[in-house]
Amino acid sequence: MAPKVLVSDKLSETAVQIFRDRGIDVDFLPDVGKDKEKLAEIIGQYDGLAIRSATKVTPTILEAATNLKVVGRAGIGTDNVDKEAASKKGVIVMNTPFGNMITTAEHAIAMMFAVARQIPEASESTHAGKWEKSKFMGVELTNKTLGVIGAGNIGGIVCDRARGLKMKVVAFDPFLSEEKAAKMGVEKVELDDLLTRADFITLHVPLTDGTRNILSAENLAKTKKGVRIINCARGGLVDEEALAELLKSGHVAGAAFDVFAEEPAKENALFNLPNVVCTPHLGAATTEAQENVALQVAEQMSNYLLTGAVENALNMPSVTAEEARVMGPWIKLADHLGNFAGQMSDEPITAINVLYDGVVSEMNLEALNCAVIAGIMKNVNPDVNMVSAPVVAKERGIQISTTNQDKSGSFDGYIKVTVVTAKRERSVAGTVFSDGKPRFIQIKGINIDAEVGAHMLYTTNEDVPGIIGALGQTMGDMDVNIANFTLGRSDAGGEAIALLYVDAPVPAEARAKLAELGLFTQIKPLHFDVA
Structure with missing residues (x-):
């Protein structure tokens, strides 16, 4: 379904036509921005909101904006937008600093x-x-x-x-x-x-x-x-x-x-x-400037809604259309790694450390960091995204650090995420293969090669015979089909891990049966958004 945008202030018809030409469903209601009750009533229908200065984007409006992803201000000043509330809601706020x-x-x-x-x-x-x-x-x-x-x-x-x-x-x-x-x-x-x-x-x-x-x-x-x-x-x-x-x-x-x-x-x-x-705030008041900022905001909002490109955002790192295309699989990987680390952490996180190696170290690390943090914070609040997650992390006092380095291993590039709690550190690393699919390549320092699935099961155990049989037999008995089965160990007889990609969530009964065997030190179901 095409994204839907509301233009609630007076923008030029040419700007409105840009939305239409880009295949976006647009409603041009230039007076509704002055009617806060009406705006609150209808804003839930829209993915984007294009404004000038008359529309006030308040916490009340944002609360009603259940589908809103981006607010575009035709002009520089965004005093009429509650940017903190927008960030917490996960809504990008853009302006047009160059048009005037x-x-x-x-x-x-x-x-x-x-x-x-x-x-x-x-x-x-x-x-x-x-x-x-x-x-x-x-x-x-x-x-x-x-x-x-x-x-x-x-x-x-x-x-x-x-x-x-x-x-x-x-x-x-x-x-x-x-x-x-x-x-x-x-x-x-x-x-x-x-x-x-x-x-x-x-x-x-x-x-x-x-x-x-x-x-x-x-x-x-x-x-x-x-x-x-x-x-x-x-x-x-x-x-x-x-x-x-x-x-x-x-x-x-x-x-x-x-x-x-x-x-x-x-x-x-x-x-x-x-x-x-x-003069009465006339700095941007020329025909050329008003037209320029209107056209610019329409292009920026269209680019974001259609390609994920982020331009002139005040609460999100900028990502060009080319970066969005190239980085898409890496952003998805960053989200998966963060989500994995977050699901494995049952204690308050005090710090998040992210290492970027090889080709990925030359990408837009700010945006990738936002994806990592979003993946982690989803386990605290399922509604967070790349905009709101850094705000949530900051509110919780979590320290974020980033390291980038030249290619150091057999992969062209990889990302390693480490979360720190008062008791321990947990790390997980991954890469993107040539097919564009993210893969887990290391957990707790143990090398693996695992596809990412919507439903997974993670176990840890002492490296002894019978683990594969126990997992396979139990999953079979519970009618859970295994799509991919990955094993790894630190050394012979040392700590070992298994990561199963299964077709459906692993039921609690299956986990209880595995626990009864006395072979496993940890049994953890995992869920990932692979859409």
């Missing part, structure tokens, strides 16, 4: 020009029939120093445009390397240095605990007298009250804000101050 980069960067440049030349006030004065030519004395941008806080996607475009205006650009960004800065033609500096040198300061960072009030009262006091400040990124990055006081005192010559700590901004400390330019 140029538009937002251009708006910042436009705001910088506006505040440099006092264009809004001069326009209002002229419309009023005044001719106050001497009142609006501006400043040039040429040869001025622009301080860019955040030189990522949008900030990088602003840097490029500013250099085209013959400005000197200094950038503060902890993730900006010296090499990248040199390539961009900007000077990488610390924040205090930027504050004291910049004639204009523009912000291009997300709002996080680390960036909230990055231009605090204390930092604003460090700025150069006559500085002009532009914020087209996020409200909350600047202490607006402190900035208002510095504007009144004349220390700050002007400000241009497109975003505010509280939106919609009906009142604000910056309103009605001289040489303060304000």
Whole structure:
């Protein structure tokens, strides 16, 4: 059956048509996002939800979204989506960070020009029939120093445009390397240095605990007298009250804000101050940008629902369509290994260690880790998936570690999962053969070669004669057909294991009969999702 998507905000018809062209069943109900009761009533029908800013994806909506797999936000900001609740529910949250980069960067440049030349006030004065030519004395941008806080996607475009205006650009960004800065033609500096040198300061960072009030009262006091400040990124990055006081005192010559700590901004400390330019969050508001993000979100959601490709997700590692194709069998293997380890662990897990060897070590390890964790956590909560499992593991205080290494054995690549509890460690390893089928190749350090089946039986015993007969006879007596039978041992007379792939679940009576024989130290039924 084709995936079903609800478009609950106003997206372009072209974007809606993308879903249809990709074979996805889509309902275009652009006003339902404003009706939370109606949305909650119908959301259970859908695999995907495409939104802008009007739809609020709350825990209540997510609770009703019994089939939902992905929420796609046409735009950057996802404040209207409860990402923590979505992650716990196993729903991927995507945005479109690149569709409106140029538009937002251009708006910042436009705001910088506006505040440099006092264009809004001069326009209002002229419309009023005044001719106050001497009142609006501006400043040039040429040869001025622009301080860019955040030189990522949008900030990088602003840097490029500013250099085209013959400005000197200094950038503060902890993730900006010296090499990248040199390539961009900007000077990488610390924040205090930027504050004291910049004639204009523009912000291009997300709002996080680390960036909230990055231009605090204390930092604003460090700025150069006559500085002009532009914020087209996020409200909350600047202490607006402190900035208002510095504007009144004349220390700050002007400000241009497109975003505010509280939106919609009906009142604000910056309103009605001289040489303060304000716009109502217009950074992405161009025809081109709105169309771009709509098309982008439709493509991203379609790719995920049809191929498993994950692009621009905020709560899941990105996986390209090519990676999804190549990694599919390895992701399934990672899930099986995690599931095996989880089913074998009857004590609280404190740590999960994953080793990637050979070809698999060069793949998307973040995504594979999510699959391993999901496999393990299924035994705690059957509803977890690759999105929600890391959240569940974190809540339980489980430490995750990853090691990758070059090919070290006879297989082109393999994955080894070790779970640690307060009492013991358990490990299981597997690989993917050329037929694309996952195989178990080692359990507790004992080499084996076992297919993965929906129903399996795992036993441990001392290496003595009669084990094969006991297992075969008991399964036969209980009318359980064995599809595959794998044995392994540490050494002659040492510890041995058996892994049986059977056609149906092993009944409790069969396990009781095996236990009565006194040959086995462990008898464990296992179940795997091999669909």
